[in-house]
Amino acid sequence: MHVRKVLLVNPWIYDFAAYDLWAKPLGLLYLGAMLRKSGCRVDLIDCLAYDQPAPKAYGQGMFRREIVAKPSALRHIPRHYARYGMPVEAFKSQLARLEPPDVVLVTSLMTYWYPGVSEAIRHIKQAFAHTPVVLGGVYATLCYEHAAANSGADHVIAGEGEAKLMSLLSDLWGQRIEAPDDLDARAYPCLDLEPSLRYGCILTSRGCPYRCSYCAAHVLSRGFRRRDFHKVADEIAFWRGRGLNDFAFYDDALLAQSESFAVPLLKEIIDRGLKVRFHCPNAVHARFITPELAHWMRLAGFTTIRLGLETSDPARQFSTGNKVTTDEFLQAVDCLRQAGYEAKDIGVYLLCGLPHQEAGEVRDAIRLVHRSGARPILAEYSPIPHTELWAQAVEASPYPLEEEPLLHNNTLLPCRWTGFTYARYQELKHGCRSGSGL
Ligand code: SF4
Structure with missing residues (x-):
């Protein structure tokens, strides 16, 4: 049987400040676990978990950052604006090392971090032109129209994603994938895919x-x-x-x-x-x-x-x-x-x-x-x-x-x-x- 390949992507943050206050893309990792349990092979690129400075006492800490040009809407703010996470070239080479997946799932958090989402999707599309990209998460839910018009994703899912995503994938792949409604029936989030888990x-x-x-x-x-x-x-x-x-x-x-x-x-x-x-x-x-x-x-x-x-x-x-x-x-x-x-x-x-x-x-x-x-x-x-x-x-x-x-x-x-x-x-x-x- 053909094993479906799923790529999970947690995009960069673009902001004036960002801190790793025990921040992992938990919703995305739950989806990955659900798909793994249904027989898919799941990979993760977490743009934020890259070359982080040594953690503080309890695992929290800084993200790697690169100062970048401010978008015109923020030009008047007298502070540095940065992309937090891995260099763009590192992201592209991680994509290049993967076999083309059957689907890429991209998450999103703050509405005003959307530049990291659309940038990640642009690179994903360049690497895997024929792979559907599905966007979910907070920005996708709260700014659905904006995300549908600007993110470059093929599908945008608003709200709790499990049932909607599994229904979408069942349609795309012609095979039924379960999304148990009972929270206790769900697999543990695939935190094991995170590099250097603290x-x-x-x-x-x-x-x-x-x-x-x-x-x-x-x-x-x-x-x-x-x-x-x-x-x-x-x-x-x-x-x-x-x-x-x-x-x-x-x-x-x-x-x-x-x-x-x-x-x-x-x-x-x-x-x-x-x-x-x-x-x-x-x-x-x-x-x-x-x-x-x-x-x-x-x-x-x-x-x-x-x-x-x-x-x-x-x-x-x-x-x-x-x-x-x-x-x-x-x-x-x-x-x-x-x-x-x-x-x-x-x-x-x-x-x-x-x-x-x-x-x-x-x-x-x-x-x-x-x-x-x-x-x-x-x-x-x-x-x-x-x-x-x-x-x-x-x-x-x-x-x-x-x-x-x-x-x-x-x-x-x-x-x-x-x-x-x-x-x-x-x-x-x-x-x-x-x-x-x-
Ligand atoms: S609705 Fe109120 S109590 Fe509930 S999470 Fe939001 S701020 Fe907290």
């Missing part, structure tokens, strides 16, 4: 039970579903057995209903004697942290904790989705401190540059977080199509956001205005680090 990535659920006005989780996933915690522990043990110590959770709502999921999962990890460290760069919900949960998090090896507070303004907390109140946040920090965490371990994301947001609101939130015994981290707002806040962002921004995804880049502070200038943002950022001068 950490594992774990996804225990899909979607989020909340619907915050600035977030596209509801567009990217179709509802909140969870795996069996025993199966998640099996997967962590599997990767631990292959030498990985550090694991990043990719969930949107890891701690939701913690008594029936996070607490038993963490106890299971402790009972199995798994000596690992966990990191949650996506932030976890402060609302669900109890003294008991904080205790188990500490014992199980939670090391990098990020909470999403976003704002300390009660009206905005409510109007943006009510995922946490200030009292719940303060209780959560208290529980974590009681469990033994220090301020440096507890990073708290604060959104800044929301449409019509005053700088004083961000200043108040920074002060609150410092007083609470945690560490504030500014998260510059990036307007996201299909979110509730998108229309307000389009109306408030001095940039034509609907015309050009490059202008969604948070480095621009796309919704800045006289009440929140770039200079004031710089002061706040400094105050975030120093805890004074606000």
